Amino acid sequence: MKFSINRRFFFNKINMVSRAISVFSPLPALSGIWMDVRKDSIVLTGSDSNITIQTTIYKGEMNNLEIESTGSIVIESKYLSEIVRKLDSEFIDVELIDYTLVQISSPNGKFNLNGIQASEYPEINLERPENHFVLNRDDLTAIVNQTVFACGNDDQRPVLKGVNFHAKGKTLYCSGSDSFRLAYKKIELNEPQDFNITIPTKSLIEVQRSIDETIDAVDVYADTKKIQFIFDKTIFQSRLIDGNYPIVERIIPNQFIAEMRVDTQELAGVIDRTAFIRTDKIHVIKMECSEMVTRIKTASTEIGNSDEVLTDCVYHGDDLRFSCNGTFVTDALKALGGEKVRLQFSANQGPILISNPDDTSTLMIIVPMRSHD
Amino acid sequence: MKFSINRRFFFNKINMVSRAISVFSPLPALSGIWMDVRKDSIVLTGSDSNITIQTTIYKGEMNNLEIESTGSIVIESKYLSEIVRKLDSEFIDVELIDYTLVQISSPNGKFNLNGIQASEYPEINLERPENHFVLNRDDLTAIVNQTVFACGNDDQRPVLKGVNFHAKGKTLYCSGSDSFRLAYKKIELNEPQDFNITIPTKSLIEVQRSIDETIDAVDVYADTKKIQFIFDKTIFQSRLIDGNYPIVERIIPNQFIAEMRVDTQELAGVIDRTAFIRTDKIHVIKMECSEMVTRIKTASTEIGNSDEVLTDCVYHGDDLRFSCNGTFVTDALKALGGEKVRLQFSANQGPILISNPDDTSTLMIIVPMRSHD
Missing domain, CATH: 3.10.150.10 (DNA Polymerase III, subunit A, domain 2)
Structure with missing residues (x-):
C-alpha cells in the first residue's frame, strides 16, 4: 500500500470520516480510520457503529493522487489527523512499510504509526435503504437549528433523544421534544412520501456539520432501521432510534383564550x-x-x-x-x-x-x- | 444608601474589583463586593483575602454619579455584575430599600438582591508599603507573558508558584521556574532598588488584565509581606509568597560546548x-x-x-x-x-x-x- 496525495485535500477527507469516530470506542479498531487503497481510489471509513461515514477519493480529482500499490489498513484517527494537519508540505506520501506500520512522510520528516490489520475492522452494512427524498442544505440546517435543542436527553425515553421525521404526502414534519416542550417544523418535499422515523440528534448535528457550502442538496435514503445522507462521494449513515414517537399533532393547541x-x-x-x-x-x-x-x-x-x-x-x-x-x-x-x-x-x-x-x-x-x- | 450612575461605567468598576473575588470563598462576605457610598464617592472593594482590589468612583468623573444618601453594604458579586451587565438602560439607580435588600432599577425593571451587612466584611489593611518603583504597562505585560508560564504548581514548593522580583541597583530581575526550567527577564528601573520578593502568578496575571490600554505605567509599592499596584483610582494589593527563592544566577550557564x-x-x-x-x-x-x-x-x-x-x-x-x-x-x-x-x-x-x-x-x-x- 503506497500513495501520494495533496495534504490539504487528504486532511479534509480524514476530518470528514473522523466525525463518526468516538474516543470511547468499544472496539479498538473503531478508534481508527479504515483506509482501503484500491487501483484508482481510496476509500476511507470511520464509524462508532451507530454513525458510519465513508468517503471515496478518486484519482483525477484536484488532489494529485498517485497510487503506487494497493492495500488496506486501519490507522488511529487522532494521530493520523494530527500529523496530516501539522505537516508543512503540499504533498505527502503514505506507505505501509512493515506489517501494520504506516509511514506518512514529507520531504524532511517521517512519521510512523502503528496500525491495525484491516481484517479486524467490523463489517458495516452500507446497503442503500429504500425510501428516497432530497433535502436542501438550508432545510437541513433549519431542522437542526430549530428542532434539536428541544430534544430530550433521558435514557428512560430514548425516542425523545432524536428528531422525528414524519412524512405524509408531500410534507415532512420534523419534531423535537423533551416532553415539556415541542419544536415542530414543516418542510415541503418534491415527491409524496410515507414514513415515520426518529434520527438521533447527534447524527443530525454531525451530518449538518459535514455538509459544506458547496453542496446545495443531499440525497436521503431511509428505511425503518437506518438513514443515509449521500453527498460529495460520501455516505453518511446513521442508525435510527427504535420505538413509537408520540403523536405530536395531539399536543399542538388550536384554540386560544x-x-x-x-x-x-x-x-x-x-x-x-x-x-x-x-x-x-x-x-x-x-x-x-x-x-x-x-x-x-x-x-x-x-x-x-x-x-x-x-x-x-x-x-x-x-x-x-x-x-x-x-x-x-x-x-x-x-x-x-x-x-x-x-x-x-x-x-x-x-x-x-x-x-x-x-x-x-x-x-x-x-x-x-x-x-x- | 441611594445613588444613580452611568450603567456601563459602573459595570466596568464592578468588573474590576470582581477579579479579586473567588467563587470558593471561605467567608460568605468575601463572595460579595463591599460597596461604601460616601458623600462624594463610592468605594468598591473585592477580595479573596490574598488579592484585594479597591477602586473609588468620584462624583464629577464622566459617570453621571448622583449620590442621594450614603451607606454601606456587601452585595454578591456575580448577581450584581450579571444584572448591571444585562440592563438595557443608560443609567441605573441603586438603593438600599430594606435592611440589607438592595434594589437596582432601570426605567422598566426592578431587581432586588439580598445583601450582607457591611460590618461582616473583614478588615483589610490597605496601608501603603515602603519601597516604590514605577513599572511600564509594556514591561508588566512582558513579565507576565515571559515568566509566568515557567512557574511551578506544586504545593510542596510554594515559592515556585510565584514570579520572583529581585531588584539590585537599577535592574529588576524577574524569574519564573518549576525547577526543570527557568524564565529570566531583566527590566531597567528608573531608580536604584534593593528587594527580593515573590509574587503569586495569579496576582500578576490579574493585575496585568486589570490594566487597560489607557494606562501607560503603574506605581508599585512593596515590602516583605505585600505588594500594591496603583492605577486609575484603584489599589490592587496582593500578598507575597513566603520563603527563599532559589538563587537563579547559579543556574544560568555561561560556558558552552x-x-x-x-x-x-x-x-x-x-x-x-x-x-x-x-x-x-x-x-x-x-x-x-x-x-x-x-x-x-x-x-x-x-x-x-x-x-x-x-x-x-x-x-x-x-x-x-x-x-x-x-x-x-x-x-x-x-x-x-x-x-x-x-x-x-x-x-x-x-x-x-x-x-x-x-x-x-x-x-x-x-x-x-x-x-x-
Missing part, C-alpha cells in the same frame, strides 16, 4: 435579565399578563427578586398568571428568529404556542410549570 | 509535529545535533515514531544527543518571539540556554531529561 405579540429582542432581553435567579438550577419565570400590562417576575428567598414590564407588547384576551421555564422561552425565540413573536395561550396553565407571525411553518410549544403560590 | 541558530517558526513546527507522541503525558523529544545535520525524533512502542530534519539551522560544536520536554522548548520559543532563536548547550545533558540573539534581556533555561537508551 389569549394572544400576545411582542418584540422578540425585548422579550429575550427581559427574560435574560431574570436568569440570575435559578430554583434547583431551573430558570423559573412568572408571567402576569393582562390587556393593561404584561410583567415578567422572578423570586427566590435566598438571592432576591425582580419585576420588569414589557413595553413593546400587545396582549388580547383573558388575564393570565403562570410560571414557566425561562430557558425554554429563550430557546424558542432563538430558534424562531424574526423581529416579532406571537404567543398564543390555550388555557390557564395550558400549553403555549410560540411562533413567528410571518412564518407559521415552525411552531414552538411550551408547557407551563406548576407554581406553588 | 555547542551552539545552534535556527528559524523559530521551523523549530516550533517540527516540535509541534512530534506532539502526537506522549510518554506518561509528557511530550518527550530526542535531539541529535551535529554540524552535519540536526534531527528531532520521538518514539513510543505503542503509537509509533517520527524523525524530522531541521533545514534552516546552523550548528557549531560537539555532537550532542539528549532528550527534553518538547513542551518546554515550545513554551520558551513562544515567550521569546523573534525570527531566529539561539540554543546554547553547556554540557552533554547540561542545561540549555535559549535566547533571542537580538535581545538577551530575556533568557530561557531548560534542563534535559534523563533518557533510558
Whole structure:
C-alpha cells in the first residue's frame, strides 16, 4: 500500500470520516480510520457503529493522487489527523512499510504509526435503504437549528433523544421534544412520501456539520432501521432510534383564550435579565399578563427578586398568571428568529404556542410549570 | 444608601474589583463586593483575602454619579455584575430599600438582591508599603507573558508558584521556574532598588488584565509581606509568597560546548509535529545535533515514531544527543518571539540556554531529561 496525495485535500477527507469516530470506542479498531487503497481510489471509513461515514477519493480529482500499490489498513484517527494537519508540505506520501506500520512522510520528516490489520475492522452494512427524498442544505440546517435543542436527553425515553421525521404526502414534519416542550417544523418535499422515523440528534448535528457550502442538496435514503445522507462521494449513515414517537399533532393547541405579540429582542432581553435567579438550577419565570400590562417576575428567598414590564407588547384576551421555564422561552425565540413573536395561550396553565407571525411553518410549544403560590 | 450612575461605567468598576473575588470563598462576605457610598464617592472593594482590589468612583468623573444618601453594604458579586451587565438602560439607580435588600432599577425593571451587612466584611489593611518603583504597562505585560508560564504548581514548593522580583541597583530581575526550567527577564528601573520578593502568578496575571490600554505605567509599592499596584483610582494589593527563592544566577550557564541558530517558526513546527507522541503525558523529544545535520525524533512502542530534519539551522560544536520536554522548548520559543532563536548547550545533558540573539534581556533555561537508551 503506497500513495501520494495533496495534504490539504487528504486532511479534509480524514476530518470528514473522523466525525463518526468516538474516543470511547468499544472496539479498538473503531478508534481508527479504515483506509482501503484500491487501483484508482481510496476509500476511507470511520464509524462508532451507530454513525458510519465513508468517503471515496478518486484519482483525477484536484488532489494529485498517485497510487503506487494497493492495500488496506486501519490507522488511529487522532494521530493520523494530527500529523496530516501539522505537516508543512503540499504533498505527502503514505506507505505501509512493515506489517501494520504506516509511514506518512514529507520531504524532511517521517512519521510512523502503528496500525491495525484491516481484517479486524467490523463489517458495516452500507446497503442503500429504500425510501428516497432530497433535502436542501438550508432545510437541513433549519431542522437542526430549530428542532434539536428541544430534544430530550433521558435514557428512560430514548425516542425523545432524536428528531422525528414524519412524512405524509408531500410534507415532512420534523419534531423535537423533551416532553415539556415541542419544536415542530414543516418542510415541503418534491415527491409524496410515507414514513415515520426518529434520527438521533447527534447524527443530525454531525451530518449538518459535514455538509459544506458547496453542496446545495443531499440525497436521503431511509428505511425503518437506518438513514443515509449521500453527498460529495460520501455516505453518511446513521442508525435510527427504535420505538413509537408520540403523536405530536395531539399536543399542538388550536384554540386560544389569549394572544400576545411582542418584540422578540425585548422579550429575550427581559427574560435574560431574570436568569440570575435559578430554583434547583431551573430558570423559573412568572408571567402576569393582562390587556393593561404584561410583567415578567422572578423570586427566590435566598438571592432576591425582580419585576420588569414589557413595553413593546400587545396582549388580547383573558388575564393570565403562570410560571414557566425561562430557558425554554429563550430557546424558542432563538430558534424562531424574526423581529416579532406571537404567543398564543390555550388555557390557564395550558400549553403555549410560540411562533413567528410571518412564518407559521415552525411552531414552538411550551408547557407551563406548576407554581406553588 | 441611594445613588444613580452611568450603567456601563459602573459595570466596568464592578468588573474590576470582581477579579479579586473567588467563587470558593471561605467567608460568605468575601463572595460579595463591599460597596461604601460616601458623600462624594463610592468605594468598591473585592477580595479573596490574598488579592484585594479597591477602586473609588468620584462624583464629577464622566459617570453621571448622583449620590442621594450614603451607606454601606456587601452585595454578591456575580448577581450584581450579571444584572448591571444585562440592563438595557443608560443609567441605573441603586438603593438600599430594606435592611440589607438592595434594589437596582432601570426605567422598566426592578431587581432586588439580598445583601450582607457591611460590618461582616473583614478588615483589610490597605496601608501603603515602603519601597516604590514605577513599572511600564509594556514591561508588566512582558513579565507576565515571559515568566509566568515557567512557574511551578506544586504545593510542596510554594515559592515556585510565584514570579520572583529581585531588584539590585537599577535592574529588576524577574524569574519564573518549576525547577526543570527557568524564565529570566531583566527590566531597567528608573531608580536604584534593593528587594527580593515573590509574587503569586495569579496576582500578576490579574493585575496585568486589570490594566487597560489607557494606562501607560503603574506605581508599585512593596515590602516583605505585600505588594500594591496603583492605577486609575484603584489599589490592587496582593500578598507575597513566603520563603527563599532559589538563587537563579547559579543556574544560568555561561560556558558552552555547542551552539545552534535556527528559524523559530521551523523549530516550533517540527516540535509541534512530534506532539502526537506522549510518554506518561509528557511530550518527550530526542535531539541529535551535529554540524552535519540536526534531527528531532520521538518514539513510543505503542503509537509509533517520527524523525524530522531541521533545514534552516546552523550548528557549531560537539555532537550532542539528549532528550527534553518538547513542551518546554515550545513554551520558551513562544515567550521569546523573534525570527531566529539561539540554543546554547553547556554540557552533554547540561542545561540549555535559549535566547533571542537580538535581545538577551530575556533568557530561557531548560534542563534535559534523563533518557533510558
